[in-house]
Amino acid sequence: MTETITIPLYKLDADPKNVRKTYSAEGVEALAASIRTDGYRLLQNLVVRKGEKKGRYFVTAGGRRRAALLLLAEAGEIAKDFPVECKERSGEDATGISLSENVMREDMHPVDQYEAFSVLANEGKEIADIAARFGTTETIVRKRLALARVSPVLLQMFRDEDVSFAQLSAFTVSDDHQRQVEVWRALPSWNRDAFSIRRALTEELVAATDKRVQFIGGLAAYEAAGGAVTRDLFDERNAGYATDTVLLEQLVAEKLEAAAGTVRAEGWKWVECCTSMPEGLHSMERHYPEDVSLSEEDQAVLDAAQAEYDELAELIESGAADDEAEAKLEEVEKRIDALTARTEAYSAEALANGGAFVMLDYYGRLSIERGFVKPDDTEVTDKDEANEGLPTIVGEAKPVIPTVTHSAALIEDLTAHKTAALRIQLANNPDIALVAVVHAMLLQVAYPYNSEQSALQLSITHERLMPSMKDADSCKGLAAFNDLSENYGHHLPGNPADLFDWLLEQPQDTLLSLLAFGAAHAVNAVEKKFTDRKKGIEQANQLGRALNVDMSEWFETTGDSYFKHVNRTTIELAVAEAKGREAELSVKAAAKKTEAVMIAERLVAGSGWIPAPVRIAADDDARPVEHETDIEDNEQFPEAAE
Template structure:
């Protein structure tokens, strides 16, 4: 039997005004490219697909007679786009339109078949087509305009087309998802792409985040303070390469050459240090970051800020006046309110720039002081000028103090000002306190003692002073305000003055040194708050320790209490010390934490890879995620290697407020258990927090 031959439908050009939209079109829901965009595409490229039409028959005349009008059941969107072009007078209504004329079957069947049989373009074909157009000379913006997409979309598609060919083949064969392919675009190193895919092809999980982490392993994030300090432009100008992720927020990308970055940081810091050395300082220390507390025990010079010039003062006054004027006006609408708020910010920035004046120091002080040059947590240059080491202090001139043997006595210096401390009062034979005798330099012309007025014997002076000390203790005990002031005076001498000054109160304040420090301790919220408070109080206290008592006496009660709390805080030691187990001390630390309502999550601590997750076993990582996010979240990462597990756990725990047991708020039961553990040799904290085998560093008792 002969096979029937297929006869295709005839095609012809039909004037547009002879076409009408058929109600048999099955597409009712709008989807895809808009009619306006399709009209623009037809105007640029003309019609690429013919319309499928059916003749409209005359229902009143002879049966089956054609009317010369054709309905359009297939190509309704194209018909509407042509109709829009006619309305815009960009096409005549008699323009011939290519059409395929159908006569048999149902119009609804034609419309349904046309939409169901259509095979969408594979994304990879689109990527490669964009790449072909790019190679033909079209720019990204031009390609975007021709296909009604954003330039960013074109960049993404072009980036996908540059992935290694074996990976594109894997994607075409459905062996790789689009999300996985997108992750490989982080790097342009196709050999590295293939290595990672080969390694992951044998793994249980091939999540996109794992691909990104493997490809960026060893790279430095652009948000790292080293990268912020150098700047991406300078890094790239020096030959550095930056990896970017066009599909996810990447904080600026990853710098692929850490060695180059570190060299640039060192060179920039050394250049800044050379400028500072030219100012005449005795020493300049340079480091990316100094350990927290590195300036403790050094005297800080108090320089005078450079005065404002006439022009700067005029600008300062004008900004202040504008600020006050804006404060007194009520914005009329939301738009004006936003503009005023923005102006407030601008004025505040300008005022801060004028108020942040460089300081001028005495030449003699500069010659014995030094400077620390480093980079702060935000990647900004940090120059801390004016620190004097104890061994660089000016020598104290010997002075003569009247005494039993007439020998020279050398009093201690009075702290930050370098002034000689006030001489102690002398108890005379009538048991009254008198001012010290005139001090004179011992030398060949020193005046001789008057005959008949010899100093009291040391033994008698000691006995008399014992009586006075006992009476003074009793008097101080009866005056709590003065007792508080005396304690505050002693604490301030040790907290703000290098050599401590002089206090008759035998009161010591020791501050635990942090021989082992967590990463970026100086950048923590607590460290910044303490340093800011220390600077604030330091600016309110006198330069000379001899003037401290009068200054504190003039403070109101609230100021004294706040300053007292600040000084006492330096003595808090809740550090876990394996060589110094003291359950009572740690139990008291818990009680103190409970009393002040300490919340470590609110204080800024977070479970990061460096701070916790990278230093504990996998079981504890999973326990943390399970407690914070539930068992389902823990199951998502339980198959990962520990480095990947720690990184993913950091992401999952972000913002959860989860804390490990040693940092959680203490409970009454736990405090009672600690207090009753005297003599117990068990570890107070888990062993995994005691370090990685480093030799313990003793806590250094230093003056706060």
């Protein structure tokens, strides 16, 4: 029989039979805030059993509530003997009761939460107060209240489990209920993921990641100019979308025109602004700047600036620089750039008949391309076009052999039709598409200067790693990849013109191996001082996790590879992380850095420790994925040594 009793808080102890041993500090604090807002009352009684000492009780169910009350008591908000209503049960049932409370309970349905939160919000309650009342976070409250944007039709479908919460969340980017339902019904069942829903609802909006938004300084600059923004509360970045495209284009145009004014002052015949690269830009005739010798005075200043740069860079690398060194280095770089710019200039002829494009590059940065010459507008007359290519007849008449002639415009038209047919046929033939892609990739990585022999306009950026390495000869990964390239080279045909037909004869597993080989050339996780590839570099860790890369097999931490290039403090911290604090003391005792380097190398040898930049960063949210691969005994191509 269950009996309700009142017990002073200080007489309640944690029950060793309670199956739940751990409570997060944030969760306890949130529950304490909820109890506070409700007048220090518990909505649910604790379940207790008699303790081992007289007058004391074990809390079998309600450990988090007890912890929250103790937190309030420590803060002086309630007394230590605060009366707590409890239900007493026998000790024999303790484990079963605790297990039932923790396992059998079900979280509140998100739509039920939304409706409960909205009632309080409509009464004028603040987000923080609602969060405290329900023992949750303000972010959760905002996300639940965002469901007010969703059509009641979709909310009911979610209750009926016909729509997932991820799909429901995607609809909060719009408050047009009719449009939401139309999008749901228009999308095929296999394409109703959150991304597709969000894309369909925002197709007329401009994302914060759009290069035009980035160019003007982000959504903050757009909002400062009076632009309206809609945001998706379920997007952790909370980036948002610009809704006024006209205003956005106006802001972009104003910034481009401001830059164009400076370029016009250089004396060009014409300067045009555009938000993307003009079509046919690379086929235009172009003037390039001519080399100009610096005066002896300017050359001396440039030499001094470069020497200063090298000195600062060496101090920074060795850890001996002061706090202002980075700022000084940037200032020196600006001086070097300004002086270097004087070493080339455009001729008067180039300025007289050439011009410049002021535009946005792929990443939304200002790009100024100078020296282009517009094509002549003079058209060939019909008579000249008809007579073009015919032989001149002198004296005795000779038969003129007619030839087929097409205007450039007609050839462009006809070949566009040809291209359209090739595209649809290739799209419906994945086997030939695989051959075509591998062919285009191999022409770039295995046959230098032959990439034009592919009809596919695919491009691979392959940066050489040796310039970024202090000792490229010792790099195991580079050596293994060079060996693999050499082995593949023995199998590929010598003439690039024969490559496509050769690929058509290869089995699919061979084509996939070659595809992987070609794609590997494009991998780049090199983090340079100035880079616009931060997201790509971060994704390299995701790639490394998928490949199960163990960097300790490819990099060994030695004096030459690492310790020589960092300061004493970094050496000590590295040894402490690898071998513990006692090992760190050995490094601290070294009189000179060279001695510290030798000690560190000896201590870390064989431990497998590697510096953070070379590690494959872990992802706490990622789940390990196991990949199974069937490997044939008669592989046609060798793999890189692991």
